[in-house]
Amino acid sequence: MKNRDQPEVDLKNGILYGTLKQIRLGTDVDPESPNLLQTWVCTIQPKNSKALISLLKQNYDDEPRIRHLKRLTKVGDHIKAIICPYEEESQRNEISNSLRSLEYDDLEVIKVPRDQASTRETTLKWSSIWPLTWKGNPNHQFLNTVKFDMTQERQMVNELLSYLEQTNNSDSSVTVMAKEVDNKIAIQTVALNKGERHPSQHSVMKAIDAIARNENNQRKDGKQERGYLCTDMIVYTTHEPCVMCSMALVHSRIVRCTYLKPVSPGGGMESSYYLGDLDGLNWKFQIWRWLGEPELSRLNEAVDNVRLEY
Known part of the structure:
Protein backbone atom coordinates (compact mmCIF):
# COMPACT_ATOMS: atom_id res chain seq x y z
CA MET A 1 0.00 0.00 0.00
CA LYS A 2 1.56 3.33 -1.03
CA ASN A 3 1.66 6.56 0.93
CA ARG A 4 1.37 4.89 4.31
CA ASP A 5 1.75 7.09 7.35
CA GLN A 6 5.11 7.02 9.08
CA PRO A 7 4.38 5.12 12.30
CA GLU A 8 4.58 6.77 15.71
CA VAL A 9 5.83 3.86 17.77
CA ASP A 10 5.39 3.14 21.47
CA LEU A 11 7.65 0.09 21.70
CA LYS A 12 7.00 -0.53 25.40
CA ASN A 13 3.24 -0.83 24.98
CA GLY A 14 3.14 -1.97 21.36
CA ILE A 15 1.06 0.98 20.12
CA LEU A 16 1.24 2.59 16.67
CA TYR A 17 0.00 6.10 15.90
CA GLY A 18 -1.51 6.21 19.40
CA THR A 19 -4.40 4.28 17.88
CA LEU A 20 -3.51 0.65 17.12
CA LYS A 21 -2.47 -1.56 20.03
CA GLN A 22 -0.69 -4.76 19.11
CA ILE A 23 -2.22 -7.85 20.72
CA ARG A 24 0.23 -10.71 21.07
CA LEU A 25 1.19 -13.51 23.39
CA GLY A 26 4.79 -12.74 22.55
CA THR A 27 8.05 -13.95 24.03
CA ASP A 28 9.30 -10.75 25.68
CA VAL A 29 9.83 -12.58 28.98
CA ASP A 30 12.34 -15.21 27.91
CA PRO A 31 12.22 -18.61 29.59
CA GLU A 32 15.34 -20.13 31.08
CA SER A 33 15.23 -22.80 28.39
CA PRO A 34 14.13 -21.97 24.84
CA ASN A 35 11.71 -23.91 22.69
CA LEU A 36 13.73 -26.20 20.46
CA LEU A 37 13.71 -27.04 16.77
CA GLN A 38 15.13 -30.24 15.28
CA THR A 39 17.63 -29.64 12.48
CA TRP A 40 19.91 -31.64 10.22
CA VAL A 41 23.59 -31.00 11.00
CA CYS A 42 26.74 -32.26 9.31
CA THR A 43 30.39 -32.25 10.44
CA ILE A 44 33.19 -31.12 8.13
CA GLN A 45 36.86 -30.21 8.16
CA PRO A 46 37.51 -26.43 8.42
CA LYS A 47 39.13 -26.45 4.94
CA ASN A 48 35.74 -27.34 3.42
CA SER A 49 33.84 -24.47 5.05
CA LYS A 50 33.81 -22.23 1.98
CA ALA A 51 32.51 -25.01 -0.27
CA LEU A 52 29.79 -25.89 2.25
CA ILE A 53 28.64 -22.26 2.58
CA SER A 54 28.32 -22.07 -1.19
CA LEU A 55 26.32 -25.31 -1.25
CA LEU A 56 24.00 -24.12 1.54
CA LYS A 57 23.30 -20.85 -0.27
CA GLN A 58 22.50 -22.76 -3.42
CA ASN A 59 20.20 -25.39 -1.92
CA TYR A 60 19.09 -24.37 1.59
CA ASP A 61 19.10 -20.59 1.82
CA ASP A 62 15.35 -19.84 1.79
CA GLU A 63 14.34 -21.30 5.16
CA PRO A 64 13.10 -18.55 7.53
CA ARG A 65 12.99 -20.84 10.58
CA ILE A 66 16.77 -20.86 10.93
CA ARG A 67 17.73 -17.32 9.96
CA HIS A 68 18.37 -16.35 13.59
CA LEU A 69 21.00 -19.12 13.88
CA LYS A 70 24.64 -19.07 12.83
CA ARG A 71 24.94 -21.79 10.20
CA LEU A 72 28.47 -22.90 11.15
CA THR A 73 30.13 -23.35 14.54
CA LYS A 74 33.51 -24.74 15.53
CA VAL A 75 33.52 -27.82 17.76
CA GLY A 76 37.02 -28.94 18.64
CA ASP A 77 38.98 -29.38 15.41
CA HIS A 78 35.84 -29.70 13.27
CA ILE A 79 33.04 -27.50 11.97
CA LYS A 80 29.38 -28.33 12.52
CA ALA A 81 26.88 -26.83 10.12
CA ILE A 82 23.08 -26.59 10.11
CA ILE A 83 21.67 -27.85 6.81
CA CYS A 84 17.92 -27.38 7.25
CA PRO A 85 15.08 -28.10 9.70
CA TYR A 86 14.24 -31.76 10.27
CA GLU A 87 10.92 -32.87 8.83
CA GLU A 88 11.25 -36.65 8.49
CA GLU A 89 13.91 -39.35 8.30
CA SER A 90 13.47 -39.72 4.54
CA GLN A 91 15.30 -36.38 4.15
CA ARG A 92 18.55 -38.13 4.96
CA ASN A 93 19.05 -39.55 1.46
CA GLU A 94 18.16 -36.26 -0.21
CA ILE A 95 20.59 -34.30 1.97
CA SER A 96 23.32 -36.90 1.52
CA ASN A 97 22.97 -36.60 -2.24
CA SER A 98 23.19 -32.81 -2.09
CA LEU A 99 26.41 -33.09 -0.06
CA ARG A 100 28.00 -35.80 -2.18
CA SER A 101 30.51 -33.40 -3.74
CA LEU A 102 31.70 -32.39 -0.29
CA GLU A 103 33.79 -34.29 2.24
CA TYR A 104 31.71 -34.55 5.39
CA ASP A 105 31.47 -36.86 8.37
CA ASP A 106 28.38 -37.25 10.49
CA LEU A 107 24.91 -36.29 9.31
CA GLU A 108 22.79 -36.08 12.44
CA VAL A 109 19.70 -34.46 13.91
CA ILE A 110 20.16 -32.07 16.82
CA LYS A 111 17.93 -29.59 18.65
CA VAL A 112 18.63 -25.85 18.46
CA PRO A 113 16.77 -22.73 19.74
CA ARG A 114 13.64 -22.33 17.65
CA ASP A 115 13.12 -18.58 18.20
CA GLN A 116 15.20 -15.45 18.14
CA ALA A 117 15.73 -14.24 21.70
CA SER A 118 14.38 -10.80 22.59
CA THR A 119 17.40 -9.65 24.64
CA ARG A 120 21.16 -9.74 24.10
CA GLU A 121 21.61 -11.51 27.44
CA THR A 122 19.23 -14.30 26.50
CA THR A 123 20.93 -14.62 23.11
CA LEU A 124 24.21 -15.31 24.89
CA LYS A 125 22.54 -17.83 27.20
CA TRP A 126 20.83 -19.73 24.39
CA SER A 127 24.01 -19.69 22.32
CA SER A 128 25.39 -22.35 24.65
CA ILE A 129 23.02 -24.73 22.81
CA TRP A 130 23.81 -23.35 19.35
CA PRO A 131 25.20 -19.90 18.40
CA LEU A 132 22.55 -17.28 17.64
CA THR A 133 22.84 -13.91 15.96
CA TRP A 134 21.61 -10.82 17.84
CA LYS A 135 19.81 -8.31 15.63
CA GLY A 136 17.74 -6.59 18.27
CA ASN A 137 14.29 -7.38 19.70
CA PRO A 138 12.39 -8.95 16.77
CA ASN A 139 9.06 -7.46 17.77
CA HIS A 140 10.57 -3.99 18.09
CA GLN A 141 11.95 -4.43 14.59
CA PHE A 142 8.48 -5.34 13.37
CA LEU A 143 6.83 -2.36 15.08
CA ASN A 144 9.43 0.00 13.65
CA THR A 145 8.82 -1.19 10.10
CA VAL A 146 5.09 -1.97 9.84
CA LYS A 147 3.07 0.89 8.38
CA PHE A 148 -0.62 1.61 7.97
CA ASP A 149 -2.52 4.13 5.88
CA MET A 150 -4.39 5.57 8.86
CA THR A 151 -6.81 7.51 6.70
CA GLN A 152 -8.04 4.26 5.20
CA GLU A 153 -7.97 2.48 8.56
CA ARG A 154 -10.19 5.15 10.15
CA GLN A 155 -12.50 5.03 7.16
CA MET A 156 -12.93 1.27 7.55
CA VAL A 157 -13.57 1.53 11.29
CA ASN A 158 -16.13 4.28 10.78
CA GLU A 159 -17.89 2.28 8.07
CA LEU A 160 -17.98 -0.61 10.51
CA LEU A 161 -19.62 1.64 13.10
CA SER A 162 -22.14 2.92 10.55
CA TYR A 163 -23.30 -0.64 9.95
CA LEU A 164 -23.57 -1.13 13.73
CA GLU A 165 -25.68 1.99 14.17
CA GLN A 166 -28.08 0.77 11.50
CA THR A 167 -28.83 -2.43 13.44
CA ASN A 168 -30.52 -0.49 16.27
CA ASN A 169 -29.76 -3.38 18.64
CA SER A 170 -27.58 -3.04 21.75
CA ASP A 171 -26.39 -6.67 21.49
CA SER A 172 -25.29 -6.40 17.87
CA SER A 173 -21.82 -6.92 16.48
CA VAL A 174 -20.57 -6.25 12.97
CA THR A 175 -17.70 -7.73 10.98
CA VAL A 176 -16.27 -6.44 7.72
CA MET A 177 -14.03 -8.57 5.50
CA ALA A 178 -11.83 -6.48 3.22
CA LYS A 179 -8.69 -6.73 1.12
CA GLU A 180 -6.25 -4.46 -0.65
CA VAL A 181 -7.09 -3.76 -4.29
CA ASP A 182 -4.81 -1.34 -6.17
CA ASN A 183 -3.49 0.08 -2.87
CA LYS A 184 -7.00 0.67 -1.57
CA ILE A 185 -8.80 -1.32 1.10
CA ALA A 186 -12.01 -2.63 -0.46
CA ILE A 187 -14.86 -4.23 1.47
CA GLN A 188 -15.66 -7.78 0.33
CA THR A 189 -18.52 -8.59 2.69
CA VAL A 190 -20.34 -7.26 5.76
CA ALA A 191 -21.92 -9.53 8.36
CA LEU A 192 -24.21 -8.65 11.27
CA ASN A 193 -25.10 -10.39 14.50
CA LYS A 194 -28.29 -9.04 16.06
CA GLY A 195 -27.87 -10.64 19.46
CA GLU A 196 -27.74 -14.30 18.38
CA ARG A 197 -25.87 -16.27 21.06
CA HIS A 198 -24.76 -19.36 19.16
CA PRO A 199 -21.18 -18.93 17.89
CA SER A 200 -22.15 -20.07 14.41
CA GLN A 201 -24.30 -16.94 14.19
CA HIS A 202 -21.61 -14.52 15.33
CA ASN A 214 -18.93 -16.52 -2.91
CA GLU A 215 -16.05 -18.94 -3.51
CA ASN A 216 -18.52 -21.75 -4.19
CA ASN A 217 -20.29 -19.58 -6.78
CA GLN A 218 -16.94 -18.72 -8.39
CA ARG A 219 -16.13 -22.41 -8.72
CA LYS A 220 -19.52 -23.11 -10.27
CA ASP A 221 -18.75 -20.44 -12.86
CA GLY A 222 -15.49 -22.21 -13.67
CA LYS A 223 -13.25 -19.50 -12.28
CA GLN A 224 -9.90 -20.28 -10.69
CA GLU A 225 -10.18 -21.69 -7.21
CA ARG A 226 -8.63 -19.90 -4.26
CA GLY A 227 -6.51 -21.81 -1.78
CA TYR A 228 -7.48 -21.04 1.77
CA LEU A 229 -10.61 -18.91 1.83
CA CYS A 230 -9.27 -15.73 3.41
CA THR A 231 -5.53 -15.66 2.79
CA ASP A 232 -5.58 -12.02 1.66
CA MET A 233 -8.42 -10.78 3.86
CA ILE A 234 -8.31 -8.02 6.48
CA VAL A 235 -10.92 -8.29 9.22
CA TYR A 236 -12.50 -5.35 11.04
CA THR A 237 -14.96 -6.21 13.79
CA THR A 238 -16.68 -4.28 16.56
CA HIS A 239 -15.98 -6.88 19.25
CA GLU A 240 -13.10 -9.21 20.05
CA PRO A 241 -13.88 -12.53 18.34
CA CYS A 242 -14.83 -15.43 20.61
CA VAL A 243 -12.71 -18.58 20.80
CA MET A 244 -14.62 -20.36 18.02
CA CYS A 245 -14.52 -17.30 15.75
CA SER A 246 -10.81 -16.76 16.47
CA MET A 247 -10.00 -20.35 15.51
CA ALA A 248 -12.08 -19.98 12.36
CA LEU A 249 -9.96 -16.95 11.42
CA VAL A 250 -6.79 -18.99 12.04
CA HIS A 251 -8.01 -21.77 9.77
CA SER A 252 -9.13 -19.24 7.14
CA ARG A 253 -5.61 -17.69 7.15
CA ILE A 254 -6.46 -14.01 7.26
CA VAL A 255 -3.79 -11.27 7.10
CA ARG A 256 -4.83 -9.34 10.19
CA CYS A 257 -7.74 -8.57 12.52
CA THR A 258 -8.63 -5.21 14.10
CA TYR A 259 -11.35 -4.98 16.75
CA LEU A 260 -12.65 -2.18 18.97
CA LYS A 261 -13.98 -3.77 22.13
CA PRO A 262 -12.36 -6.58 24.15
CA VAL A 263 -14.78 -9.23 25.40
CA SER A 264 -13.83 -10.83 28.69
CA PRO A 265 -14.06 -13.68 29.49
CA GLY A 266 -15.39 -14.91 26.14
CA GLY A 267 -12.83 -13.42 23.75
CA GLY A 268 -10.32 -15.70 22.07
CA MET A 269 -7.52 -13.19 21.56
CA GLU A 270 -6.34 -10.84 24.31
CA SER A 271 -8.97 -12.10 26.77
CA SER A 272 -7.83 -15.72 26.78
CA TYR A 273 -5.79 -17.80 24.32
CA TYR A 274 -4.22 -15.19 22.00
CA LEU A 275 -5.45 -17.21 19.04
CA GLY A 276 -3.81 -15.71 16.00
CA ASP A 277 -0.50 -15.34 17.85
CA LEU A 278 -0.29 -18.78 19.45
CA ASP A 279 2.55 -21.15 18.62
CA GLY A 280 1.65 -24.68 17.58
CA LEU A 281 -1.23 -23.76 15.27
CA ASN A 282 -0.99 -23.81 11.49
CA TRP A 283 -1.25 -20.04 11.00
CA LYS A 284 -0.59 -16.70 12.67
CA PHE A 285 -1.91 -13.25 11.84
CA GLN A 286 -1.55 -9.71 13.15
CA ILE A 287 -4.00 -8.69 15.88
CA TRP A 288 -4.72 -5.04 16.69
CA ARG A 289 -7.14 -3.32 19.07
CA TRP A 290 -8.40 0.10 18.05
CA LEU A 291 -7.76 2.82 20.67
CA GLY A 292 -9.07 5.88 18.82
CA GLU A 293 -11.30 7.81 21.22
CA PRO A 294 -13.74 9.26 18.63
CA GLU A 295 -14.52 5.80 17.29
CA LEU A 296 -14.77 4.17 20.73
CA SER A 297 -17.09 6.95 21.89
CA ARG A 298 -19.20 6.39 18.81
CA LEU A 299 -19.36 2.66 19.61
CA ASN A 300 -20.45 3.32 23.20
CA GLU A 301 -22.98 5.92 22.10
CA ALA A 302 -24.52 3.54 19.57
CA VAL A 303 -25.03 0.92 22.27
CA ASP A 304 -26.31 3.40 24.88
CA ASN A 305 -28.77 5.05 22.49
CA VAL A 306 -30.36 1.71 21.68
CA ARG A 307 -30.67 0.80 25.35
CA LEU A 308 -32.38 4.09 26.10
CA GLU A 309 -35.13 3.23 23.63
CA TYR A 310 -36.26 0.19 25.64
Whole structure:
Protein backbone atom coordinates (compact mmCIF):
# COMPACT_ATOMS: atom_id res chain seq x y z
CA MET A 1 0.00 0.00 0.00
CA LYS A 2 1.56 3.33 -1.03
CA ASN A 3 1.66 6.56 0.93
CA ARG A 4 1.37 4.89 4.31
CA ASP A 5 1.75 7.09 7.35
CA GLN A 6 5.11 7.02 9.08
CA PRO A 7 4.38 5.12 12.30
CA GLU A 8 4.58 6.77 15.71
CA VAL A 9 5.83 3.86 17.77
CA ASP A 10 5.39 3.14 21.47
CA LEU A 11 7.65 0.09 21.70
CA LYS A 12 7.00 -0.53 25.40
CA ASN A 13 3.24 -0.83 24.98
CA GLY A 14 3.14 -1.97 21.36
CA ILE A 15 1.06 0.98 20.12
CA LEU A 16 1.24 2.59 16.67
CA TYR A 17 0.00 6.10 15.90
CA GLY A 18 -1.51 6.21 19.40
CA THR A 19 -4.40 4.28 17.88
CA LEU A 20 -3.51 0.65 17.12
CA LYS A 21 -2.47 -1.56 20.03
CA GLN A 22 -0.69 -4.76 19.11
CA ILE A 23 -2.22 -7.85 20.72
CA ARG A 24 0.23 -10.71 21.07
CA LEU A 25 1.19 -13.51 23.39
CA GLY A 26 4.79 -12.74 22.55
CA THR A 27 8.05 -13.95 24.03
CA ASP A 28 9.30 -10.75 25.68
CA VAL A 29 9.83 -12.58 28.98
CA ASP A 30 12.34 -15.21 27.91
CA PRO A 31 12.22 -18.61 29.59
CA GLU A 32 15.34 -20.13 31.08
CA SER A 33 15.23 -22.80 28.39
CA PRO A 34 14.13 -21.97 24.84
CA ASN A 35 11.71 -23.91 22.69
CA LEU A 36 13.73 -26.20 20.46
CA LEU A 37 13.71 -27.04 16.77
CA GLN A 38 15.13 -30.24 15.28
CA THR A 39 17.63 -29.64 12.48
CA TRP A 40 19.91 -31.64 10.22
CA VAL A 41 23.59 -31.00 11.00
CA CYS A 42 26.74 -32.26 9.31
CA THR A 43 30.39 -32.25 10.44
CA ILE A 44 33.19 -31.12 8.13
CA GLN A 45 36.86 -30.21 8.16
CA PRO A 46 37.51 -26.43 8.42
CA LYS A 47 39.13 -26.45 4.94
CA ASN A 48 35.74 -27.34 3.42
CA SER A 49 33.84 -24.47 5.05
CA LYS A 50 33.81 -22.23 1.98
CA ALA A 51 32.51 -25.01 -0.27
CA LEU A 52 29.79 -25.89 2.25
CA ILE A 53 28.64 -22.26 2.58
CA SER A 54 28.32 -22.07 -1.19
CA LEU A 55 26.32 -25.31 -1.25
CA LEU A 56 24.00 -24.12 1.54
CA LYS A 57 23.30 -20.85 -0.27
CA GLN A 58 22.50 -22.76 -3.42
CA ASN A 59 20.20 -25.39 -1.92
CA TYR A 60 19.09 -24.37 1.59
CA ASP A 61 19.10 -20.59 1.82
CA ASP A 62 15.35 -19.84 1.79
CA GLU A 63 14.34 -21.30 5.16
CA PRO A 64 13.10 -18.55 7.53
CA ARG A 65 12.99 -20.84 10.58
CA ILE A 66 16.77 -20.86 10.93
CA ARG A 67 17.73 -17.32 9.96
CA HIS A 68 18.37 -16.35 13.59
CA LEU A 69 21.00 -19.12 13.88
CA LYS A 70 24.64 -19.07 12.83
CA ARG A 71 24.94 -21.79 10.20
CA LEU A 72 28.47 -22.90 11.15
CA THR A 73 30.13 -23.35 14.54
CA LYS A 74 33.51 -24.74 15.53
CA VAL A 75 33.52 -27.82 17.76
CA GLY A 76 37.02 -28.94 18.64
CA ASP A 77 38.98 -29.38 15.41
CA HIS A 78 35.84 -29.70 13.27
CA ILE A 79 33.04 -27.50 11.97
CA LYS A 80 29.38 -28.33 12.52
CA ALA A 81 26.88 -26.83 10.12
CA ILE A 82 23.08 -26.59 10.11
CA ILE A 83 21.67 -27.85 6.81
CA CYS A 84 17.92 -27.38 7.25
CA PRO A 85 15.08 -28.10 9.70
CA TYR A 86 14.24 -31.76 10.27
CA GLU A 87 10.92 -32.87 8.83
CA GLU A 88 11.25 -36.65 8.49
CA GLU A 89 13.91 -39.35 8.30
CA SER A 90 13.47 -39.72 4.54
CA GLN A 91 15.30 -36.38 4.15
CA ARG A 92 18.55 -38.13 4.96
CA ASN A 93 19.05 -39.55 1.46
CA GLU A 94 18.16 -36.26 -0.21
CA ILE A 95 20.59 -34.30 1.97
CA SER A 96 23.32 -36.90 1.52
CA ASN A 97 22.97 -36.60 -2.24
CA SER A 98 23.19 -32.81 -2.09
CA LEU A 99 26.41 -33.09 -0.06
CA ARG A 100 28.00 -35.80 -2.18
CA SER A 101 30.51 -33.40 -3.74
CA LEU A 102 31.70 -32.39 -0.29
CA GLU A 103 33.79 -34.29 2.24
CA TYR A 104 31.71 -34.55 5.39
CA ASP A 105 31.47 -36.86 8.37
CA ASP A 106 28.38 -37.25 10.49
CA LEU A 107 24.91 -36.29 9.31
CA GLU A 108 22.79 -36.08 12.44
CA VAL A 109 19.70 -34.46 13.91
CA ILE A 110 20.16 -32.07 16.82
CA LYS A 111 17.93 -29.59 18.65
CA VAL A 112 18.63 -25.85 18.46
CA PRO A 113 16.77 -22.73 19.74
CA ARG A 114 13.64 -22.33 17.65
CA ASP A 115 13.12 -18.58 18.20
CA GLN A 116 15.20 -15.45 18.14
CA ALA A 117 15.73 -14.24 21.70
CA SER A 118 14.38 -10.80 22.59
CA THR A 119 17.40 -9.65 24.64
CA ARG A 120 21.16 -9.74 24.10
CA GLU A 121 21.61 -11.51 27.44
CA THR A 122 19.23 -14.30 26.50
CA THR A 123 20.93 -14.62 23.11
CA LEU A 124 24.21 -15.31 24.89
CA LYS A 125 22.54 -17.83 27.20
CA TRP A 126 20.83 -19.73 24.39
CA SER A 127 24.01 -19.69 22.32
CA SER A 128 25.39 -22.35 24.65
CA ILE A 129 23.02 -24.73 22.81
CA TRP A 130 23.81 -23.35 19.35
CA PRO A 131 25.20 -19.90 18.40
CA LEU A 132 22.55 -17.28 17.64
CA THR A 133 22.84 -13.91 15.96
CA TRP A 134 21.61 -10.82 17.84
CA LYS A 135 19.81 -8.31 15.63
CA GLY A 136 17.74 -6.59 18.27
CA ASN A 137 14.29 -7.38 19.70
CA PRO A 138 12.39 -8.95 16.77
CA ASN A 139 9.06 -7.46 17.77
CA HIS A 140 10.57 -3.99 18.09
CA GLN A 141 11.95 -4.43 14.59
CA PHE A 142 8.48 -5.34 13.37
CA LEU A 143 6.83 -2.36 15.08
CA ASN A 144 9.43 0.00 13.65
CA THR A 145 8.82 -1.19 10.10
CA VAL A 146 5.09 -1.97 9.84
CA LYS A 147 3.07 0.89 8.38
CA PHE A 148 -0.62 1.61 7.97
CA ASP A 149 -2.52 4.13 5.88
CA MET A 150 -4.39 5.57 8.86
CA THR A 151 -6.81 7.51 6.70
CA GLN A 152 -8.04 4.26 5.20
CA GLU A 153 -7.97 2.48 8.56
CA ARG A 154 -10.19 5.15 10.15
CA GLN A 155 -12.50 5.03 7.16
CA MET A 156 -12.93 1.27 7.55
CA VAL A 157 -13.57 1.53 11.29
CA ASN A 158 -16.13 4.28 10.78
CA GLU A 159 -17.89 2.28 8.07
CA LEU A 160 -17.98 -0.61 10.51
CA LEU A 161 -19.62 1.64 13.10
CA SER A 162 -22.14 2.92 10.55
CA TYR A 163 -23.30 -0.64 9.95
CA LEU A 164 -23.57 -1.13 13.73
CA GLU A 165 -25.68 1.99 14.17
CA GLN A 166 -28.08 0.77 11.50
CA THR A 167 -28.83 -2.43 13.44
CA ASN A 168 -30.52 -0.49 16.27
CA ASN A 169 -29.76 -3.38 18.64
CA SER A 170 -27.58 -3.04 21.75
CA ASP A 171 -26.39 -6.67 21.49
CA SER A 172 -25.29 -6.40 17.87
CA SER A 173 -21.82 -6.92 16.48
CA VAL A 174 -20.57 -6.25 12.97
CA THR A 175 -17.70 -7.73 10.98
CA VAL A 176 -16.27 -6.44 7.72
CA MET A 177 -14.03 -8.57 5.50
CA ALA A 178 -11.83 -6.48 3.22
CA LYS A 179 -8.69 -6.73 1.12
CA GLU A 180 -6.25 -4.46 -0.65
CA VAL A 181 -7.09 -3.76 -4.29
CA ASP A 182 -4.81 -1.34 -6.17
CA ASN A 183 -3.49 0.08 -2.87
CA LYS A 184 -7.00 0.67 -1.57
CA ILE A 185 -8.80 -1.32 1.10
CA ALA A 186 -12.01 -2.63 -0.46
CA ILE A 187 -14.86 -4.23 1.47
CA GLN A 188 -15.66 -7.78 0.33
CA THR A 189 -18.52 -8.59 2.69
CA VAL A 190 -20.34 -7.26 5.76
CA ALA A 191 -21.92 -9.53 8.36
CA LEU A 192 -24.21 -8.65 11.27
CA ASN A 193 -25.10 -10.39 14.50
CA LYS A 194 -28.29 -9.04 16.06
CA GLY A 195 -27.87 -10.64 19.46
CA GLU A 196 -27.74 -14.30 18.38
CA ARG A 197 -25.87 -16.27 21.06
CA HIS A 198 -24.76 -19.36 19.16
CA PRO A 199 -21.18 -18.93 17.89
CA SER A 200 -22.15 -20.07 14.41
CA GLN A 201 -24.30 -16.94 14.19
CA HIS A 202 -21.61 -14.52 15.33
CA SER A 203 -20.74 -11.86 12.79
CA VAL A 204 -17.22 -13.25 12.21
CA MET A 205 -18.59 -16.69 11.37
CA LYS A 206 -21.23 -15.16 9.12
CA ALA A 207 -18.56 -13.17 7.29
CA ILE A 208 -16.43 -16.27 6.70
CA ASP A 209 -19.55 -18.11 5.52
CA ALA A 210 -20.28 -15.30 3.04
CA ILE A 211 -16.75 -15.54 1.63
CA ALA A 212 -17.17 -19.33 1.36
CA ARG A 213 -20.48 -18.97 -0.49
CA ASN A 214 -18.93 -16.52 -2.91
CA GLU A 215 -16.05 -18.94 -3.51
CA ASN A 216 -18.52 -21.75 -4.19
CA ASN A 217 -20.29 -19.58 -6.78
CA GLN A 218 -16.94 -18.72 -8.39
CA ARG A 219 -16.13 -22.41 -8.72
CA LYS A 220 -19.52 -23.11 -10.27
CA ASP A 221 -18.75 -20.44 -12.86
CA GLY A 222 -15.49 -22.21 -13.67
CA LYS A 223 -13.25 -19.50 -12.28
CA GLN A 224 -9.90 -20.28 -10.69
CA GLU A 225 -10.18 -21.69 -7.21
CA ARG A 226 -8.63 -19.90 -4.26
CA GLY A 227 -6.51 -21.81 -1.78
CA TYR A 228 -7.48 -21.04 1.77
CA LEU A 229 -10.61 -18.91 1.83
CA CYS A 230 -9.27 -15.73 3.41
CA THR A 231 -5.53 -15.66 2.79
CA ASP A 232 -5.58 -12.02 1.66
CA MET A 233 -8.42 -10.78 3.86
CA ILE A 234 -8.31 -8.02 6.48
CA VAL A 235 -10.92 -8.29 9.22
CA TYR A 236 -12.50 -5.35 11.04
CA THR A 237 -14.96 -6.21 13.79
CA THR A 238 -16.68 -4.28 16.56
CA HIS A 239 -15.98 -6.88 19.25
CA GLU A 240 -13.10 -9.21 20.05
CA PRO A 241 -13.88 -12.53 18.34
CA CYS A 242 -14.83 -15.43 20.61
CA VAL A 243 -12.71 -18.58 20.80
CA MET A 244 -14.62 -20.36 18.02
CA CYS A 245 -14.52 -17.30 15.75
CA SER A 246 -10.81 -16.76 16.47
CA MET A 247 -10.00 -20.35 15.51
CA ALA A 248 -12.08 -19.98 12.36
CA LEU A 249 -9.96 -16.95 11.42
CA VAL A 250 -6.79 -18.99 12.04
CA HIS A 251 -8.01 -21.77 9.77
CA SER A 252 -9.13 -19.24 7.14
CA ARG A 253 -5.61 -17.69 7.15
CA ILE A 254 -6.46 -14.01 7.26
CA VAL A 255 -3.79 -11.27 7.10
CA ARG A 256 -4.83 -9.34 10.19
CA CYS A 257 -7.74 -8.57 12.52
CA THR A 258 -8.63 -5.21 14.10
CA TYR A 259 -11.35 -4.98 16.75
CA LEU A 260 -12.65 -2.18 18.97
CA LYS A 261 -13.98 -3.77 22.13
CA PRO A 262 -12.36 -6.58 24.15
CA VAL A 263 -14.78 -9.23 25.40
CA SER A 264 -13.83 -10.83 28.69
CA PRO A 265 -14.06 -13.68 29.49
CA GLY A 266 -15.39 -14.91 26.14
CA GLY A 267 -12.83 -13.42 23.75
CA GLY A 268 -10.32 -15.70 22.07
CA MET A 269 -7.52 -13.19 21.56
CA GLU A 270 -6.34 -10.84 24.31
CA SER A 271 -8.97 -12.10 26.77
CA SER A 272 -7.83 -15.72 26.78
CA TYR A 273 -5.79 -17.80 24.32
CA TYR A 274 -4.22 -15.19 22.00
CA LEU A 275 -5.45 -17.21 19.04
CA GLY A 276 -3.81 -15.71 16.00
CA ASP A 277 -0.50 -15.34 17.85
CA LEU A 278 -0.29 -18.78 19.45
CA ASP A 279 2.55 -21.15 18.62
CA GLY A 280 1.65 -24.68 17.58
CA LEU A 281 -1.23 -23.76 15.27
CA ASN A 282 -0.99 -23.81 11.49
CA TRP A 283 -1.25 -20.04 11.00
CA LYS A 284 -0.59 -16.70 12.67
CA PHE A 285 -1.91 -13.25 11.84
CA GLN A 286 -1.55 -9.71 13.15
CA ILE A 287 -4.00 -8.69 15.88
CA TRP A 288 -4.72 -5.04 16.69
CA ARG A 289 -7.14 -3.32 19.07
CA TRP A 290 -8.40 0.10 18.05
CA LEU A 291 -7.76 2.82 20.67
CA GLY A 292 -9.07 5.88 18.82
CA GLU A 293 -11.30 7.81 21.22
CA PRO A 294 -13.74 9.26 18.63
CA GLU A 295 -14.52 5.80 17.29
CA LEU A 296 -14.77 4.17 20.73
CA SER A 297 -17.09 6.95 21.89
CA ARG A 298 -19.20 6.39 18.81
CA LEU A 299 -19.36 2.66 19.61
CA ASN A 300 -20.45 3.32 23.20
CA GLU A 301 -22.98 5.92 22.10
CA ALA A 302 -24.52 3.54 19.57
CA VAL A 303 -25.03 0.92 22.27
CA ASP A 304 -26.31 3.40 24.88
CA ASN A 305 -28.77 5.05 22.49
CA VAL A 306 -30.36 1.71 21.68
CA ARG A 307 -30.67 0.80 25.35
CA LEU A 308 -32.38 4.09 26.10
CA GLU A 309 -35.13 3.23 23.63
CA TYR A 310 -36.26 0.19 25.64
